[in-house]
Amino acid sequence: MSWSDxxxxxxxxxxxxxxxxxxxxxxxLIGVSAVIIxxxxxxxxxxxxxxxxxxxxxxxxxxxxxGRFGRGPAVSGTQTQQATLTMTDxxxxxxxxxxxxxxxxxxxxxxxxxxxxxxxxxSTSVIxxxxxxxxxxxxxxxxxSPITSQEVKSHTHVIDIGSEVVSNLFxxxxxxxxxxxxxxxxxxxxxxxxxxxxxxxxxxxxSIAIAPYTAVQDELTGYSQSFSELxxxxxxxxxxxxxxxxxxxxxxxxxxxxxxxxxxxVINQATLLSxxxxxxxxxxxxxxxxxxxxxxxxxxxxxxxxxVTVTERTREIGIRKxxxxxxxxxxxxxxxxxxxxxxxxxxxGVAIGMIGTRFRIDGVHPVVAGYSIALAFGVAxxxxxxxxxxxxxxxxxxxxxxxxxYD
Amino acid sequence: MxxxxxxxxxxxxxxxxxxxxxxxNITKTYMMGSVAVDVLRGISMTIxxxxxxxxxxxxxxxxxxxxxxxxxxxxxxxGYYWLDGIDVRTLTDTDLSMIxxxxxGFVFQSFNLIPRLSVxxxxxxxxxYRGVNKQERRERSTAALAATGMSHRLTHMPTELSGGEQQxxxxxxxxxxxxxxxxxxxxxxxxxxxxxxxxxxxFSQLNAEGRxxxxxxxxxxxxxxxxxxxxxxxxVVVEDIRSLPVNAMPPRxxxxxxxxxxxxxxxxxYKTDTLNSGLGAYTPPSESIHRRPK
Ligand SMILES: Nc1ncnc2c1ncn2[C@@H]1O[C@H](COP(=O)(O)OP(=O)(O)OP(=O)(O)O)[C@@H](O)[C@H]1O
Ligand SMILES: [Mg+2]
Numbered sequence: 001m002s003w004s005d006x007x008x009x010x011x012x013x014x015x016x017x018x019x020x021x022x023x024x025x026x027x028x029l030i031g032v033s034a035v036i037i038x039x040x041x042x043x044x045x046x047x048x049x050x051x052x053x054x055x056x057x058x059x060x061x062x063x064x065x066x067g068r069f070g071r072g073p074a075v076s077g078t079q080t081q082q083a084t085l086t087m088t089d090x091x092x093x094x095x096x097x098x099x100x101x102x103x104x105x106x107x108x109x110x111x112x113x114x115x116x117x118x119x120x121x122x123s124t125s126v127i128x129x130x131x132x133x134x135x136x137x138x139x140x141x142x143x144x145s146p147i148t149s150q151e152v153k154s155h156t157h158v159i160d161i162g163s164e165v166v167s168n169l170f171x172x173x174x175x176x177x178x179x180x181x182x183x184x185x186x187x188x189x190x191x192x193x194x195x196x197x198x199x200x201x202x203x204x205x206x207s208i209a210i211a212p213y214t215a216v217q218d219e220l221t222g223y224s225q226s227f228s229e230l231x232x233x234x235x236x237x238x239x240x241x242x243x244x245x246x247x248x249x250x251x252x253x254x255x256x257x258x259x260x261x262x263x264x265x266v267i268n269q270a271t272l273l274s275x276x277x278x279x280x281x282x283x284x285x286x287x288x289x290x291x292x293x294x295x296x297x298x299x300x301x302x303x304x305x306x307x308v309t310v311t312e313r314t315r316e317i318g319i320r321k322x323x324x325x326x327x328x329x330x331x332x333x334x335x336x337x338x339x340x341x342x343x344x345x346x347x348x349g350v351a352i353g354m355i356g357t358r359f360r361i362d363g364v365h366p367v368v369a370g371y372s373i374a375l376a377f378g379v380a381x382x383x384x385x386x387x388x389x390x391x392x393x394x395x396x397x398x399x400x401x402x403x404x405x406y407d
Numbered sequence: 408m409x410x411x412x413x414x415x416x417x418x419x420x421x422x423x424x425x426x427x428x429x430x431x432n433i434t435k436t437y438m439m440g441s442v443a444v445d446v447l448r449g450i451s452m453t454i455x456x457x458x459x460x461x462x463x464x465x466x467x468x469x470x471x472x473x474x475x476x477x478x479x480x481x482x483x484x485x486g487y488y489w490l491d492g493i494d495v496r497t498l499t500d501t502d503l504s505m506i507x508x509x510x511x512g513f514v515f516q517s518f519n520l521i522p523r524l525s526v527x528x529x530x531x532x533x534x535x536y537r538g539v540n541k542q543e544r545r546e547r548s549t550a551a552l553a554a555t556g557m558s559h560r561l562t563h564m565p566t567e568l569s570g571g572e573q574q575x576x577x578x579x580x581x582x583x584x585x586x587x588x589x590x591x592x593x594x595x596x597x598x599x600x601x602x603x604x605x606x607x608x609x610f611s612q613l614n615a616e617g618r619x620x621x622x623x624x625x626x627x628x629x630x631x632x633x634x635x636x637x638x639x640x641x642x643v644v645v646e647d648i649r650s651l652p653v654n655a656m657p658p659r660x661x662x663x664x665x666x667x668x669x670x671x672x673x674x675x676x677y678k679t680d681t682l683n684s685g686l687g688a689y690t691p692p693s694e695s696i697h698r699r700p701k
Contacts, residue, residue: 005535016523312522319519322480323533323580324508326501400507401481404519 006329010336023305024388025345028380031298032349033356035376038291039284040357040366046280047367053273059103059237060136061244062267063230063251083255083263085227092250093232099250101243103235106133107227109213111220115161115169116182122168126159126183126209128216129231134160134194136233139210144177144192152212157219159183160192164207183209186219240270288372295376299383302342306387311407314395318403327396334392335385342384346377424653426489427588427619428454428477433486435472435642446472447483448642455653456587459614460621461633469642470623471516471592477621478513478590479503508536512581514591516623518573520565520580526552527561530580537584551579554609556602570597578606582613589613591622595629607632611657632659 014021065085085107092098093105109128114121127133131149134140141160151158161169161176170176176190188211197205213227234243248259248266255263317330350373357366395403435447447469454460464470475481476488479495488495490506498506507513520529530548539547552558555575565573574597581589589610595603603626611632614620622633630636634655638646651658 002538005538009535012524012528315519316521319521320532320536321504322478322507322513322515322519323536324504324584325536326504328501329504329536399481401475404480 006332006336009333010340013333013337014340017309020305020309021341024302024341024384025348027298027301027305028342028345028384029298029349029352031295032346032376032380033353034294034298035288035291036350036353036368036372037356037361037366038287038294039372040353040368041361041364042280042284042287043369044361044367045364046277046284048364049276049280050273053269053276059234059240060269061232061234061240061247062265062269063232063247064265064267065228066263066265085230085264089251089254090227090230092254093230093247099243099246101235101239101246103233104132104136106130106136106231106233107213108133108229108231109216109221109227110229111216113183113220115165115209117169117179120169122165124162124165124207124209126211126216126220128211128213128221130213132233133210133231136231139197140195141192142195143175144190146192147210147212152214155214155218156212157186157188157215158191159188159209159211160194161190161210162194162206162208163196164204165209166193183211183220186215188215237270240268244268291372291376295379299379299387302384303387306391310391310395313392314398314403314406317392317395318398318400318406321396321400321403330396331389331393334396335389338385338388338392339381341388342381345384346380349380350377424455426453427456427491428452428621429487429489430473430477431487433473433476433483433488435469435476435481436484446642447476449486450639450642450644452637452644452647454619454621456619457614457617458619458621458653459610459632459634459657461630461636462621462623462639463625463630463636464639466625468639470639473639474513474590474592474621474623478511479506480513508533509584510587512584512586512589514574514577514581514589514594516592516596518565518570518577520573520576522565524565525561526557526563526565526568526576529565529576530583533580533584547583548579551583552576554582555579556605571599571602574598575602575606578609582609586618588619588621591620593623593625595624595626603629607659608661611660614657615660632657634658 063085065083087107090105090107093102096102106129110125111128112123112125115124129147130152131147134146139160142163144160146160147158150156159181161181166176169181170179176193179190180187181190182188188209194206194208194210232243232247234240244266245259248262251264251266252259252262257263320330320333321327353373353376354368357368359366395406398406430450430452433447433450434445437444437446450469450473462470462473472481476483479490479498482496491510495503520526521532524532527545527548530552531544534544534547549558549561552561555578557572557575557579560568560572560576565576568576574594578591578594581591591610594610595606598606607629610620610622620633622629624630634651634653634657635647635649637644
């Protein structure tokens with residue numbers, strides 16, 4: 001028998017049982033595309049979390065005032081004093097002898113204000129800080145100039161504003177640089193526009209304005225010398241943990257307490273990243289497991305269909321053997337059928353998986369993992385071939401009369 | 408009552424006859440749970456090359472079981488079966504497939520057409536397994552279907568046919584390979600009398616060409632087409648009556664039949680029908696066509 005005869009017989013076998021063939025293809029298709037899409041979603045979400053954390057700035061520690069000493073129960077009378085982050089802390093941490101791994105410290109005095117320009121108003125958060133803040137938080141300017149140390153020192157009312165603030169206050173095409181806007185009632189001159197960064201977690205990093213902390217404290221926040229947080233930039237990511245302990249040591253010393261009882265939270269970018277990474281890789285594994293189960297269920301569906309039709313097919317095999325088909329001719333036919341069906345189902349699954357991963361799924365851009373395609377396709381083909389072939393092999397080994405009598 | 412074939416041979420033919428089917432003390436026992444049911448209880452028969460045999464017997468007497476064993480579709484529980492001088496127990500599964508494909512044409516009592524293949528595809532299938540090319544396959548299948556009066560149903564599915572039509576397709580499938588042995592289990596059971604006559608005339612023609620025909624029938628007038636009638640009762644041969652010698656012309660061959668089935672396409676193509684290797688003393692039946700007085 002020629003290969004083309006075998007091929008024709010296999011194609012006839014496939015088209016003669018359209019429903020069975022379609023269901024087999026469907027089972028494999030769903031399994032394969034589910035694996036590809038779910039793994040891609042897991043992959044995509046972990047990549048986007050990583051990106052967001054990286055966007056927070058590079059090699060930075062964030063010192064946040066928790067407002068209260070210690071982590072144990074507060075004992076009344078002894079801990080009424082409010083802990084604050086002040087310029088003294090900034091100076092101490094900036095001291096290269098005490099904290100050799102710290103590159104810069106940027107104090108943050110922030111508040112939410114209503115910005116007004118002409119008749120346009122927009123609610124935005126204002127960060128009062130120093131010149132190093134932009135670099136520490138990875139902000140760049142799309143036009144204009146950043147706030148300078150000189151302007152910080154002289155309490156100058158200048159401001160760098162985010163792209164959303166620009167689009168909400170100014171007409172399209174209007175150059176905001178040199179214009180004066182009102183924050184609450186204080187006048188600030190716009191000297192720069194920040195390049196867009198997108199959203200990071202809950203905060204929209206483009207709906208922001210950065211001004212000298214001195215001017216912000218004078219006009220907007222009201223407390224003098226006190227900050228809500230400090231952004232500490234480390235010299236390198238490898239020494240960030242060293243910088244963290246140096247900062248904690250200094251703060252503990254100035255506040256007369258131990259590192260464990262520090263009234264501040266020191267958030268380490270690197271720790272955050274590794275925590276987030278392990279969380280998202282757990283997510284990927286979970287999604288992968290769900291996908292693997294769906295592939296398995298698809299495979300069981302295929303098996304079921306193959307076994308249900310085995311009675312009919314066993315009779316057919318009996319007839320074929322009775323009119324002179326050899327066992328090998330029958331095996332080739334069924335192998336061809338199984339291979340064709342599972343290749344088709346697998347390939348269709350890959351195609352649908354690739355199409356499916358082009359869409360945003362729940363805010364995540366899926367990122368296709370090459371291994372998931374190979375794995376899903378491979379498993380699908382193995383399942384299809386095995387369950388197509390195994391019952392046929394058993395039937396082909398029967399004597400024709402037993403196969404004809406089979407039920 | 409049981410006559411052995413050795414005796415028959417000497418009785419009827421002085422010409423050197425060649426046994427093609429030899430059964431000796433064939434038994435078949437089915438286990439029904441723990442109870443053994445003896446369906447065949449020592450069947451012996453010898454059928455010569457070119458014979459035309461009708462097997463008769465009551466329902467359940469074991470005719471189909473015997474035919475399945477002769478057709479290499481089933482194996483006996485005990486006993487010996489030589490096909491063309493070869494003990495079939497020594498043959499491999501592949502050998503048996505080859506024999507079923509090239510040497511034997513089998514018409515099942517229950518037709519056994521493949522339900523999801525068209526009439527034409529069903530008849531072509533044995534030729535496909537033999538490796539006959541597409542065009543020749545088509546020609547031979549159409550000819551076989553024409554001979555059984557089924558030309559008008561080539562593209563139908565078996566389920567779209569009446570019982571008689573399915574039976575004629577089954578006959579066409581059995582004769583399409585030009586087998587040297589045709590085994591037909593009640594091939595006219597579902598046919599009207601004129602259709603029966605046509606099918607029986609095909610068998611008579613094939614027998615006139617030297618092919619061996621064994622058929623099972625309940626009907627006396629169908630059995631009259633044969634040269635010899637074997638009766639089976641409760642799994643044993645109870646009667647074996649020969650009415651014509653093995654090398655005689657079949658008794659009811661129509662001299663000018665309305666349907667003529669020409670099996671010999673060309674001497675070359677016929678040669679491929681034989682199993683030259685591994686099966687010993689088999690020679691193409693075309694030889695005997697020339698020998699035969701016409
Ligand atoms: N697979 C089997 N298992 C058990 N018993 C069987 C089996 N096949 C056949 N038989 C029994 O063997 C006996 C002979 O069956 P067989 O088909 O050979 O009869 P038959 O002579 O062809 O009858 P009919 O004229 O009705 O076709 C029957 O009694 C049947 O019940
Ligand atoms: Mg029967």
